[in-house]
Structures are given as structure tokens and as C-alpha cells.
Amino acid sequence: MIILDQVDKVFPGQNIPAVKQVSFQVDEGNICVFVGPSGCGKTTILRMINRLIEPTSGDIYIKGQKVSDKEVNPDQLRREIGYVIQQIGLLPHRTVEQNVALVPRLLKWPEDKIKPRVRELIDMVGLDPDEVTHKYPFQLSGGMMQRVGVARALAADPPIMLMDEPFGAVDPIVRGRLQDEFLRLQKEMKKTICFVTHDINEAIKMGDHIVIMNKGELVQHGTPMEILSEPANDFVKDLIGVDREMKLLDLTRSSEVVNRDKAVPDQVRENDCFISALDPVQRALETMMKKDSDIVGVRDGEEEIGIICWDDLKKLINKLSGDA
Amino acid sequence: MDFEMERFISALIDRSPPHALVHLQLVLIPVIVAFLIAFPVAVLLTRRRFMKYTDRVMTIFNMGQTIPPLAIIAIFFPFLGLGREPALFALTIYALLPIARNTLAGLKGVPQEVKEAARGVGMSELEMLTRVEIPLSMPVVMAGIKISVVLTSGTAALGALVGGGGMGAVIFAGIDFFRAELIVAGTLIIGAIAIVLDRILSLIDSILTPPHMKV
Numbered sequence: 001m002i003i004l005d006q007v008d009k010v011f012p013g014q015n016i017p018a019v020k021q022v023s024f025q026v027d028e029g030n031i032c033v034f035v036g037p038s039g040c041g042k043t044t045i046l047r048m049i050n051r052l053i054e055p056t057s058g059d060i061y062i063k064g065q066k067v068s069d070k071e072v073n074p075d076q077l078r079r080e081i082g083y084v085i086q087q088i089g090l091l092p093h094r095t096v097e098q099n100v101a102l103v104p105r106l107l108k109w110p111e112d113k114i115k116p117r118v119r120e121l122i123d124m125v126g127l128d129p130d131e132v133t134h135k136y137p138f139q140l141s142g143g144m145m146q147r148v149g150v151a152r153a154l155a156a157d158p159p160i161m162l163m164d165e166p167f168g169a170v171d172p173i174v175r176g177r178l179q180d181e182f183l184r185l186q187k188e189m190k191k192t193i194c195f196v197t198h199d200i201n202e203a204i205k206m207g208d209h210i211v212i213m214n215k216g217e218l219v220q221h222g223t224p225m226e227i228l229s230e231p232a233n234d235f236v237k238d239l240i241g242v243d244r245e246m247k248l249l250d251l252t253r254s255s256e257v258v259n260r261d262k263a264v265p266d267q268v269r270e271n272d273c274f275i276s277a278l279d280p281v282q283r284a285l286e287t288m289m290k291k292d293s294d295i296v297g298v299r300d301g302e303e304e305i306g307i308i309c310w311d312d313l314k315k316l317i318n319k320l321s322g323d324a
Numbered sequence: 325m326d327f328e329m330e331r332f333i334s335a336l337i338d339r340s341p342p343h344a345l346v347h348l349q350l351v352l353i354p355v356i357v358a359f360l361i362a363f364p365v366a367v368l369l370t371r372r373r374f375m376k377y378t379d380r381v382m383t384i385f386n387m388g389q390t391i392p393p394l395a396i397i398a399i400f401f402p403f404l405g406l407g408r409e410p411a412l413f414a415l416t417i418y419a420l421l422p423i424a425r426n427t428l429a430g431l432k433g434v435p436q437e438v439k440e441a442a443r444g445v446g447m448s449e450l451e452m453l454t455r456v457e458i459p460l461s462m463p464v465v466m467a468g469i470k471i472s473v474v475l476t477s478g479t480a481a482l483g484a485l486v487g488g489g490g491m492g493a494v495i496f497a498g499i500d501f502f503r504a505e506l507i508v509a510g511t512l513i514i515g516a517i518a519i520v521l522d523r524i525l526s527l528i529d530s531i532l533t534p535p536h537m538k539v
Contacts, residue, residue, distance in 0.1 A: 052443060079446030089441025093459050093534030103445050138536040152445070162444075 001192045002026040002049060002160065007058035009044050009216075017056070018044045020216040026209065029190040033207035035197055035239070040213040042196045046162050049194060050074075050081045062160065079103055082153030082161035082191070086168040088145050090137040096122070096148050097133040103156040121151040126181055143174040150182070154189075161193045168197070179205060200239050204228070204247055212236055225251055229320050248320040249282040249313070254298050257281050257316055260306040264297040268307070274299050275308075281316065284308045332505035336512070340494055344513050347490035350480035351517065353412055355472050358419035363465070366427035367453065382424065389421040393479055397486050411480075411488025418479055419472040426468025430461025463537050466529040470522055477518035481510070491517075 002025070009019040019041040026032040034042035047053040049060060051067055051074040060067045067077060090099050100118045109117075119129040125147040137145055146167060153161055167175040167182075179202065186193070197203055203210050204224040211221040212235075220232035228248050231237045240247065255277040268274070273291045275283045277300040287296045294310040362385070369378045393414035397404075404410040434457050442456045458465075484492025491510045498506025530538070 050444065052440075075446045075448045077446070078444060083441070083444035085437065085441060085444065087437035087440075089435075089437040089439075089444070091438060091442065091456060092435075092536045106446055106451070136535050149441075 001028040001030075001063060002032075002194065003061040004045070004049075005059045005061070007045070007048065007060060008056045009041070009048060009053065010056045017216050019048070019055075021058075022213075022216075022218045023058075024211055024218065024221055026192055026194060028192050030208040031186065031193040031195055031206055032209045032211060033195045033197060033203040034211045034213055035200055035203040036213035036219075037198060037239075039215075041216040042198075042211075042213050043164055045213075046164055046194055046196050049160075050078045050083060050162055052078075079106055079156065080158050080160070082156075082158040082163075084149050084153045084161065084163040084166040086165035088137075088149040088169070090145055090148060090152070092137050095134050095136055096140070099137070099148060100151045100155050102152060103158075107156055109156075117155065118151075121154055122148075124154070124185065125151045127151075143170045143178065146170055146178060159192060161191050163193060164196045165198070166195070167202070168199075175202075182206075200241065201247070204251065212239065245317045245320070246282060248317070249285060250280045252281045252316065252320070253277070254279050254281055254284055254308060255300070255305075257284075257308055257312055258298040258306040259308065259312060262307050264304050264307055265295060268293065268295055268297045273297060274304075276300070277305060281308070281313065285313060288313075327504050327508075331503070332509060335494065335498075335503075335505045335509040339506070340491065340509055340513050343489065343491050343494050343510075344517065346488075347477075347480055347483075347492075347514065347517060350411060350415060350483050350488060350490045351473060351476045351521065354415035354419045354476055354480075355423075355469065357412075357416045358472060359423055359469060361416075362420045362424035363427050366424045367431065367458075369428060370431040370457075371449075378428070382428075385421045385424045388417040391417075393418050393482055394485065406487045408483075408488050411483035411486055411490075415476055415480055415483065419476050422468045422471040422475065423465070424468075426471070427461070427465050430464030430468075431457050433464060434460045459532075459534060460537075462532045462534070463529065466525060466532065470525050470529075473521045473525060474518050477514055477521065481514060 004025075005023050007019055007022045008017055010017045022041070022045060034045060036042050044053060048055050049062070049067070054068070065072070091102070094102075097118050100121055101114050104114045104117060118133065122129045122132060127144060127147055132140065132144065132148070137148070140148065146169065150166065153163075167178045170178065183206065195206055197206075204227075207224055209221065210224055210227050212219045212227065214235055220227060220236050225248075227236065228240060228244055228251065231240060231244075237244070254275055258277065271291050271293060273287060273293050273295070274297045275287055277298050284296045288294065288310060295307050297304055298306050298308060365381060368374045369381060396414040396417055397410045400410060400413060404413060438456060438460070439452065442452050447455065480490050481492035481495055483490045484496050491514045494506050494513075495510035498504065498510060
């Protein structure tokens with residue numbers, strides 16, 4: 001869907017390239033997260049995809065079409081790519097309705113199609129259309145503005161979205177909620193998304209695929225599981241942080257670890273020490289600690305399908321982290 | 325110099341109105357022409373292609389305001405002679421700077437993230453200018469126009485010295501004939517013109533100012 005082929009970017013007046021020989025591919029319907037410290041080139045890559053910045057060398061393809069081709073008009077290109085930035089950038093002199101309708105109006109949609117679309121979108125991002133459509137951005141909270149920003153990016157139903165720290169400006173609680181809601185939306189929308197963050201936890205949570213960048217170079221890319229279980233070097237290890245094992249547990253579903261052959265002991269049932277098969281294994285660990293038990297039962301819906309023991313977790317951690 | 329109320333009221337009511345109308349023209353025409361020149365020029369100077377000329381062009385506008393209007397008339401006397409036209413010409417040059425400077429400041433003050441987002445959703449440069457940059461810089465541009473109007477209202481009195489007419493004619497008649505009534509009446513009416521124009525512009529301003537910028 002999106003392919004970068006040996007892309008370089010050297011900003012004028014600088015010796016060190018901002019992006020060095022980066023190649024990778026984002027598959028259709030995936031969220032690809034670029035993560036790395038400030039100045040690692042992740043935002044530059046994003047801005048090259050919609051040609052806010054032109055690469056110094058190398059090629060970028062969207063659906064097989066080279067974006068730097070002469071016949072591609074950058075303005076037209078951007079209208080077909082949703083764009084969300086951390087500072088949101090809502091037009092302060094336009095209402096929420098006008099902001100969300102921005103791209104459809106640029107694309108000259110008929111007005112009777114735009115109105116219902118705007119309401120649908122505002123509802124979709126979890127706001128009340130009756131309440132907010134006629135408000136101005138300054139009358140909204142940070143979280144609400146960010147939702148409007150997402151609605152605006154989605155307005156013309158672009159197949160591709162570029163999101164630059166879209167949830168970076170809100171507090172951690174709101175951020176978590178926005179992330180959850182966005183993942184829920186993405187399950188239905190199946191957009192191809194490039195997502196930039198400096199927060200490895202957000203990357204692991206949001207990404208189908210993670211690209212780790214440092215000093216303009218691509219350090220490692222892979223699924224969150226691959227990155228966590230086989231960090232390529234010390235930089236990646238540092239980025240992941242000391243709680244790598246816990247993050248791995250968070251990425252593994254209980255159904256993958258559950259011991260289906262053993263019956264659930266009565267003691268577990270008395271303490272109501274159960275988790276769902278869909279829960280991450282980390283939940284098993286939490287439940288063990290909370291209930292002071294070495295065993296948790298696993299349920300799939302109402303059905304008891306097996307147990308997870310403390311020893312299973314230890315083995316899992318050793319296996320995943322490769323330290324055994 | 326003595327002051328007679330009767331003469332003063334006669335100067336205000338009988339003598340001044342025709343001059344006031346001329347004076348109004350001496351203010352409005354230069355400011356409108358100055359706007360038509362300074363605004364597009366300042367807009368161009370914020371475009372990437374013309375940015376490098378900013379300093380040079382602004383120096384010219386600065387000179388327009390530092391050279392006294394009378395000197396401009398003197399310089400252009402061989403071409404324009406005396407009368408209404410040279411007065412209008414000099415006042416126009418005088419009115420350029422505040423409008424140009426404020427338009428530049430207003431456009432540069434549009435928040436970077438708003439421009440970034442506008443470009444990011446695919447607005448062309450012209451769409452950005454007309455839908456985002458100009459509307460958001462309107463309050464600052466209007467402030468510049470107001471400054472020009474007030475400055476020109478006062479300076480236009482000098483127009484009478486070169487045969488341009490206006491309230492200056494009343495004031496200078498007062499000076500020549502030692503009539504304080506005429507001087508005071510002329511000054512008052514110039515002040516009134518400045519205030520009224522400023523109020524009207526404030527009204528337009530409040531319509532053009534985006535809601536989030538209203539105090």
C-alpha cells in the first residue's frame with residue numbers, strides 16, 4: 001500500500017541527513033507506528049508521504065503510484081490522505097461543522113451530502129453532534145478538539161491516514177480512552193495508517209507493525225511481539241525499557257498460554273479467581289497477586305477452559321525474553 | 325486673539341461643512357488607494373517567492389512615511405503642480421506604511437500549526453490565503469487601516485497649503501486672520517472626522533474579526 005524505497009532527506013543547510021536510506025512497506029489495513037526519540041526523522045518520513053516535504057532522493061509509492069510523479073498534484077494527493085497532528089490545527093475561525101467539512105468542501109461534495117456526513121463523523125468520534133457542531137474550537141476541551149481533528153481527517157473517507165502524535169497533547173487518561181476508541185474504529189474502518197509517536201507503549205498498543213528510528217536511520221521493524229522478544233540492539237532495548245517482560249505479557253493472550261488439560265481447582269472457584277481467554281496474560285499475573293493465588297482459571301465466555309499457573313508464567317517470560 | 329461664541333458657531337455650522345466634505349475625501353481616497361496598494365504588496369511579500377524582497381519594499385514604505393507630505397509635494401511639483409491631486413498623492417504615500425506593516429505582521433502571526441494542518445488537508449496556496457491566512461489576520465490589518473485613517477485625518481490639514489482644500493483651509497484662514505474661532509472649529513471637526521471614521525472601522529472590524537479573537 002505504502003512503500004518507501006531508499007528514501008533520503010537532507011534539509012537545506014544541514015550536513016547530517018534527517019532521514020537516511022529508509023525503506024519499508026506498510027500493508028493495506030495496517031497501523032504502522034514510527035517510534036523513536038525527538039529528531040529521529042519519524043515526522044519527516046510522515047510529511048514526505050503526503051509531500052509536505054520532498055525527499056532528497058529515493059521514491060515513495062502509494063498503491064503503486066509514485067507520489068513524486070509530475071502528474072500527481074500535491075494538493076489533490078493530500079485531500080486523499082487523512083492528516084492528524086499533535087497541535088490539531090483546527091481552523092480557529094471556523095465552527096466544528098466547518099472544520100470537519102473542510103476536505104469534502106475542497107473536494108466539492110454536494111452540500112446535502114456533507115451535512116449528514118459531518119454529523120455521522122462527529123458521532124463516530126464520540127461527540128454529540130447537536131452539542132458541538134456549531135461551537136468554535138476554543139470552546140472545546142483538548143480531548144474534544146483532538147476528536148474533531150480525527151473526524152476531520154476521516155471526513156472524505158481517505159484510505160490512508162497519517163497521524164503525528166495525535167494523542168500527544170491530552171492527559172494520560174484521555175489519551176488511553178482515545179487510543180481505545182480509535183482502535184475500535186480502526187477495526188471497522190481498516191484504514192492504512194502511519195502513526196508517529198515517541199512513546200513505545202503507545203507504539204506497542206496501537207501498532208500492527210512498528211518501525212523504530214534513531215538519528216534518521218531505521219533501526220528495526222517488525223510486529224510488536226518481534227520487537228519485544230528480539231530487540232535488535234541496545235538502543236531498542238533501552239527504548240523498550242526495563243519492563244519488557246511485562247509488555248510481552250501484555251501482548252500475549254491468555255488463550256495462548258492456558259493449560260487446557262488441567263481441571264479448575266475448587267479453591268479457584270471459591271475465590272472467583274478467573275480471567276477471560278481474550279485477556280492479556282498480564283491480567284493473569286495481576287489476578288494472582290490480587291487474589292494471592294498461584295493459579296487462575298480461564299474462561300471463554302461462561303465456559304471454563306483451563307488454568308494458568310505461576311510456573312507457566314515464569315516459563316513464558318523466559319521463553320519470550322530469550323534469557324532462558 | 326479673542327474668542328466670540330457667535331463667530332465660532334458660525335464657523336462650525338456655516339463655513340466648515342463644505343471643507344469637511346473635501347477633508348473627508350482627502351482622508352478616504354488616500355487610505356483606500358493606499359490599502360489597494362499596500363495590502364496586495366504585503367500579501368505578496370509573505371509568499372515564498374517574494375519574501376526576499378521584504379526588506380527592500382518595506383524600506384520604500386518607511387521612506388514614504390518619514391518624508392513629510394509637503395516635501396513629497398515639493399518633489400513632485402514639476403509633474404503634478406498644485407491643487408487637489410498632489411495633495412491626494414502625498415497623503416496616499418503617507419498612508420501606505422501602517423497598512424503594509426500590519427498586513428505583514430497579521431499574516432506572519434497566523435499560527436504555524438493552523439497553516440500546517442490546512443496544507444495537510446490539501447488546501448492550495450490560494451485557498452489557504454483566502455480561507456485561512458487573510459481571515460485570521462484581519463484584526464491586525466484593520467488596526468493598520470485605523471492607524472492610517474487617524475494619521476491621514478490630521479495630516480490632510482496640510483493639503484490646504486498646496487491648494488488641496490479641506491479643513492486645513494479653515495484652520496489656516498484662522499491663523500492668517502487671527503481668528504481663534506476658525507482654528508478651534510477646524511481642529512474640532514478634524515478630530516470628529518477621525519473619531520467617526522475610527523468608529524465605523526471598528527464596526528467593520530467587529531464583523532470581520534473571527535469569534536475566537538473577540539475580547
